[in-house]
Amino acid sequence: MADEKDMQREPPKEPQPDGASKPASGSKEGGESPKKGAEAATPKPTPPAGTVSKPSTTATTAKPTAPATPKPTPAGKTVAKKKTRLDYRVHTWPHLVRSEFLVAIGALIVLTIWSILVDAPLEDPANPNRTPNPSKAPWYFLGLQEMLVYFDPWIAGVVLPGLIIMGLMIIPYVDINPKGNGYYTFKERKFAITVFLFGFLVLWVSLIIVGTFLRGPGWNFFAPWDKWDPHKVAALTNVNLSYKVGIRDDFIASIFGGAVVIGYYLLGVIYYLIMRNRSEVLQKLGVVRYSIVAFLFLTMMALPIKMILRWTLNIKYIWVTPWFNI
Template sequence: MCAIILTIMLTAWSILVDAPLEEPANPSATPNPSKAPWYFLGLQEMLVYFDPWMAGVVMPTLIIVGLMAIPFIDVNPKGNGYYTFGERRFAILTFLFGFLVLWVWLVIQGTFLRGPGWNFFMPWEEWDPHKVVALTNVDLPYLLGFRGYWTEAAVGAVCLLAWYATIPAWYIWRRKSLVNVGIVRYAIKSFLFVTMMGLVAKMLLRIFLNVKYVLVTPCLNI
């Protein structure tokens, strides 16, 4: 039934809404905003929060590797061949969060809410090409009151290590309930999950506190 309703909605949408086709590309006239195809807009939106090497290389690689690793790290037999939300609550919610929030929503935001200059526009706002948003981006160690290049680098490294320290801490706390998982599977699964939530944390820091980097070093900025 859901598939039928969705098919009807997509059919009606395709009939009533014209495809946003434009004239052939003109190298002398760059559109503003210049957007990637819709299926890459999630990655383009991530460039607001991360450097290109992180948003365009590291994160997509982790997504692909994580999806490939699911059959090997998920040893829970419950749910094989039948649907059971009650027995697979964490797995299903994690997947839905990663897919709907960290992919679908970023695509929607990049498509409908990003206008000229890649500024954020609400649906009822007109896309003003002259809009200027004054932002003062700071690094997290600087925001916490630390000054000095190497001091800020050390504080950023501590923050990053503290974030990932939740992996062994959780294992030690819940060791008995994780016996069947195995330490290798647990490490891979936890690393992917903590990294995913770290992406959310970094996005929230950028949105609400204008934090540009957590860790700043001569060769690595996160």
């Protein structure tokens, strides 16, 4: 066991020698497909994990920075390394199958006991004439329902969920950082991990918790120890941003709101213009990828910004038009 652990910690960075057991048909070039070009050269032995960690690059990978200078080694040495490489893989039966089997049994036991102890809910028969207060969506959608407090349904219920799904699918195509492929690291991809965890834990999971446990009748806020009072009245003192800054004319207000929203997205453009000559990352990213990242990022951040504006300044809408409000 100790043996295996050591090997795991210090993986040889040499290209995969056995193309046979795994057809490499799907593997494209890129930092993480080490199967090809095995015969070409052996990259020099990697420093201990935690330092640079260069993914073995094939010839096809465009890598402007210093390449992983392949150091030609005597054939004898390569053969010796290949041997350790093979030791490094274990038989699926029993090493993986055993764990899977035990985990599956454990999960089924927990599920069975849980199902014996806790009954699935069943309330009164459906009655379209009696609306419960509050009416809550299934728990996994309560983050979206909670967003309805801050945005109109067409944003919170349609546009944002759509962007979440599209944005998730786009991630691999806009994250061009070759590092951190196949192992846990925070240092090598701080931005990606921070943004993802913020979106997942803060904007998704915590809003679900709020919607599930802290919202009562009228979708008013109730602490867990408060009694749900259906007659609780929350003063509606929210005003639009344009009103807050003193604009009373509807037309001017909508121009102003549009300027604020468009100006917010222009921040992304301004950042690009300032940084494009200074940031290597930005240059590698290119303008198309950058636009997608900036748009999705700013849209995601619009939610916490709107929440804070609501809590501190009682802002209802940023931009009011005859057709839609944001």
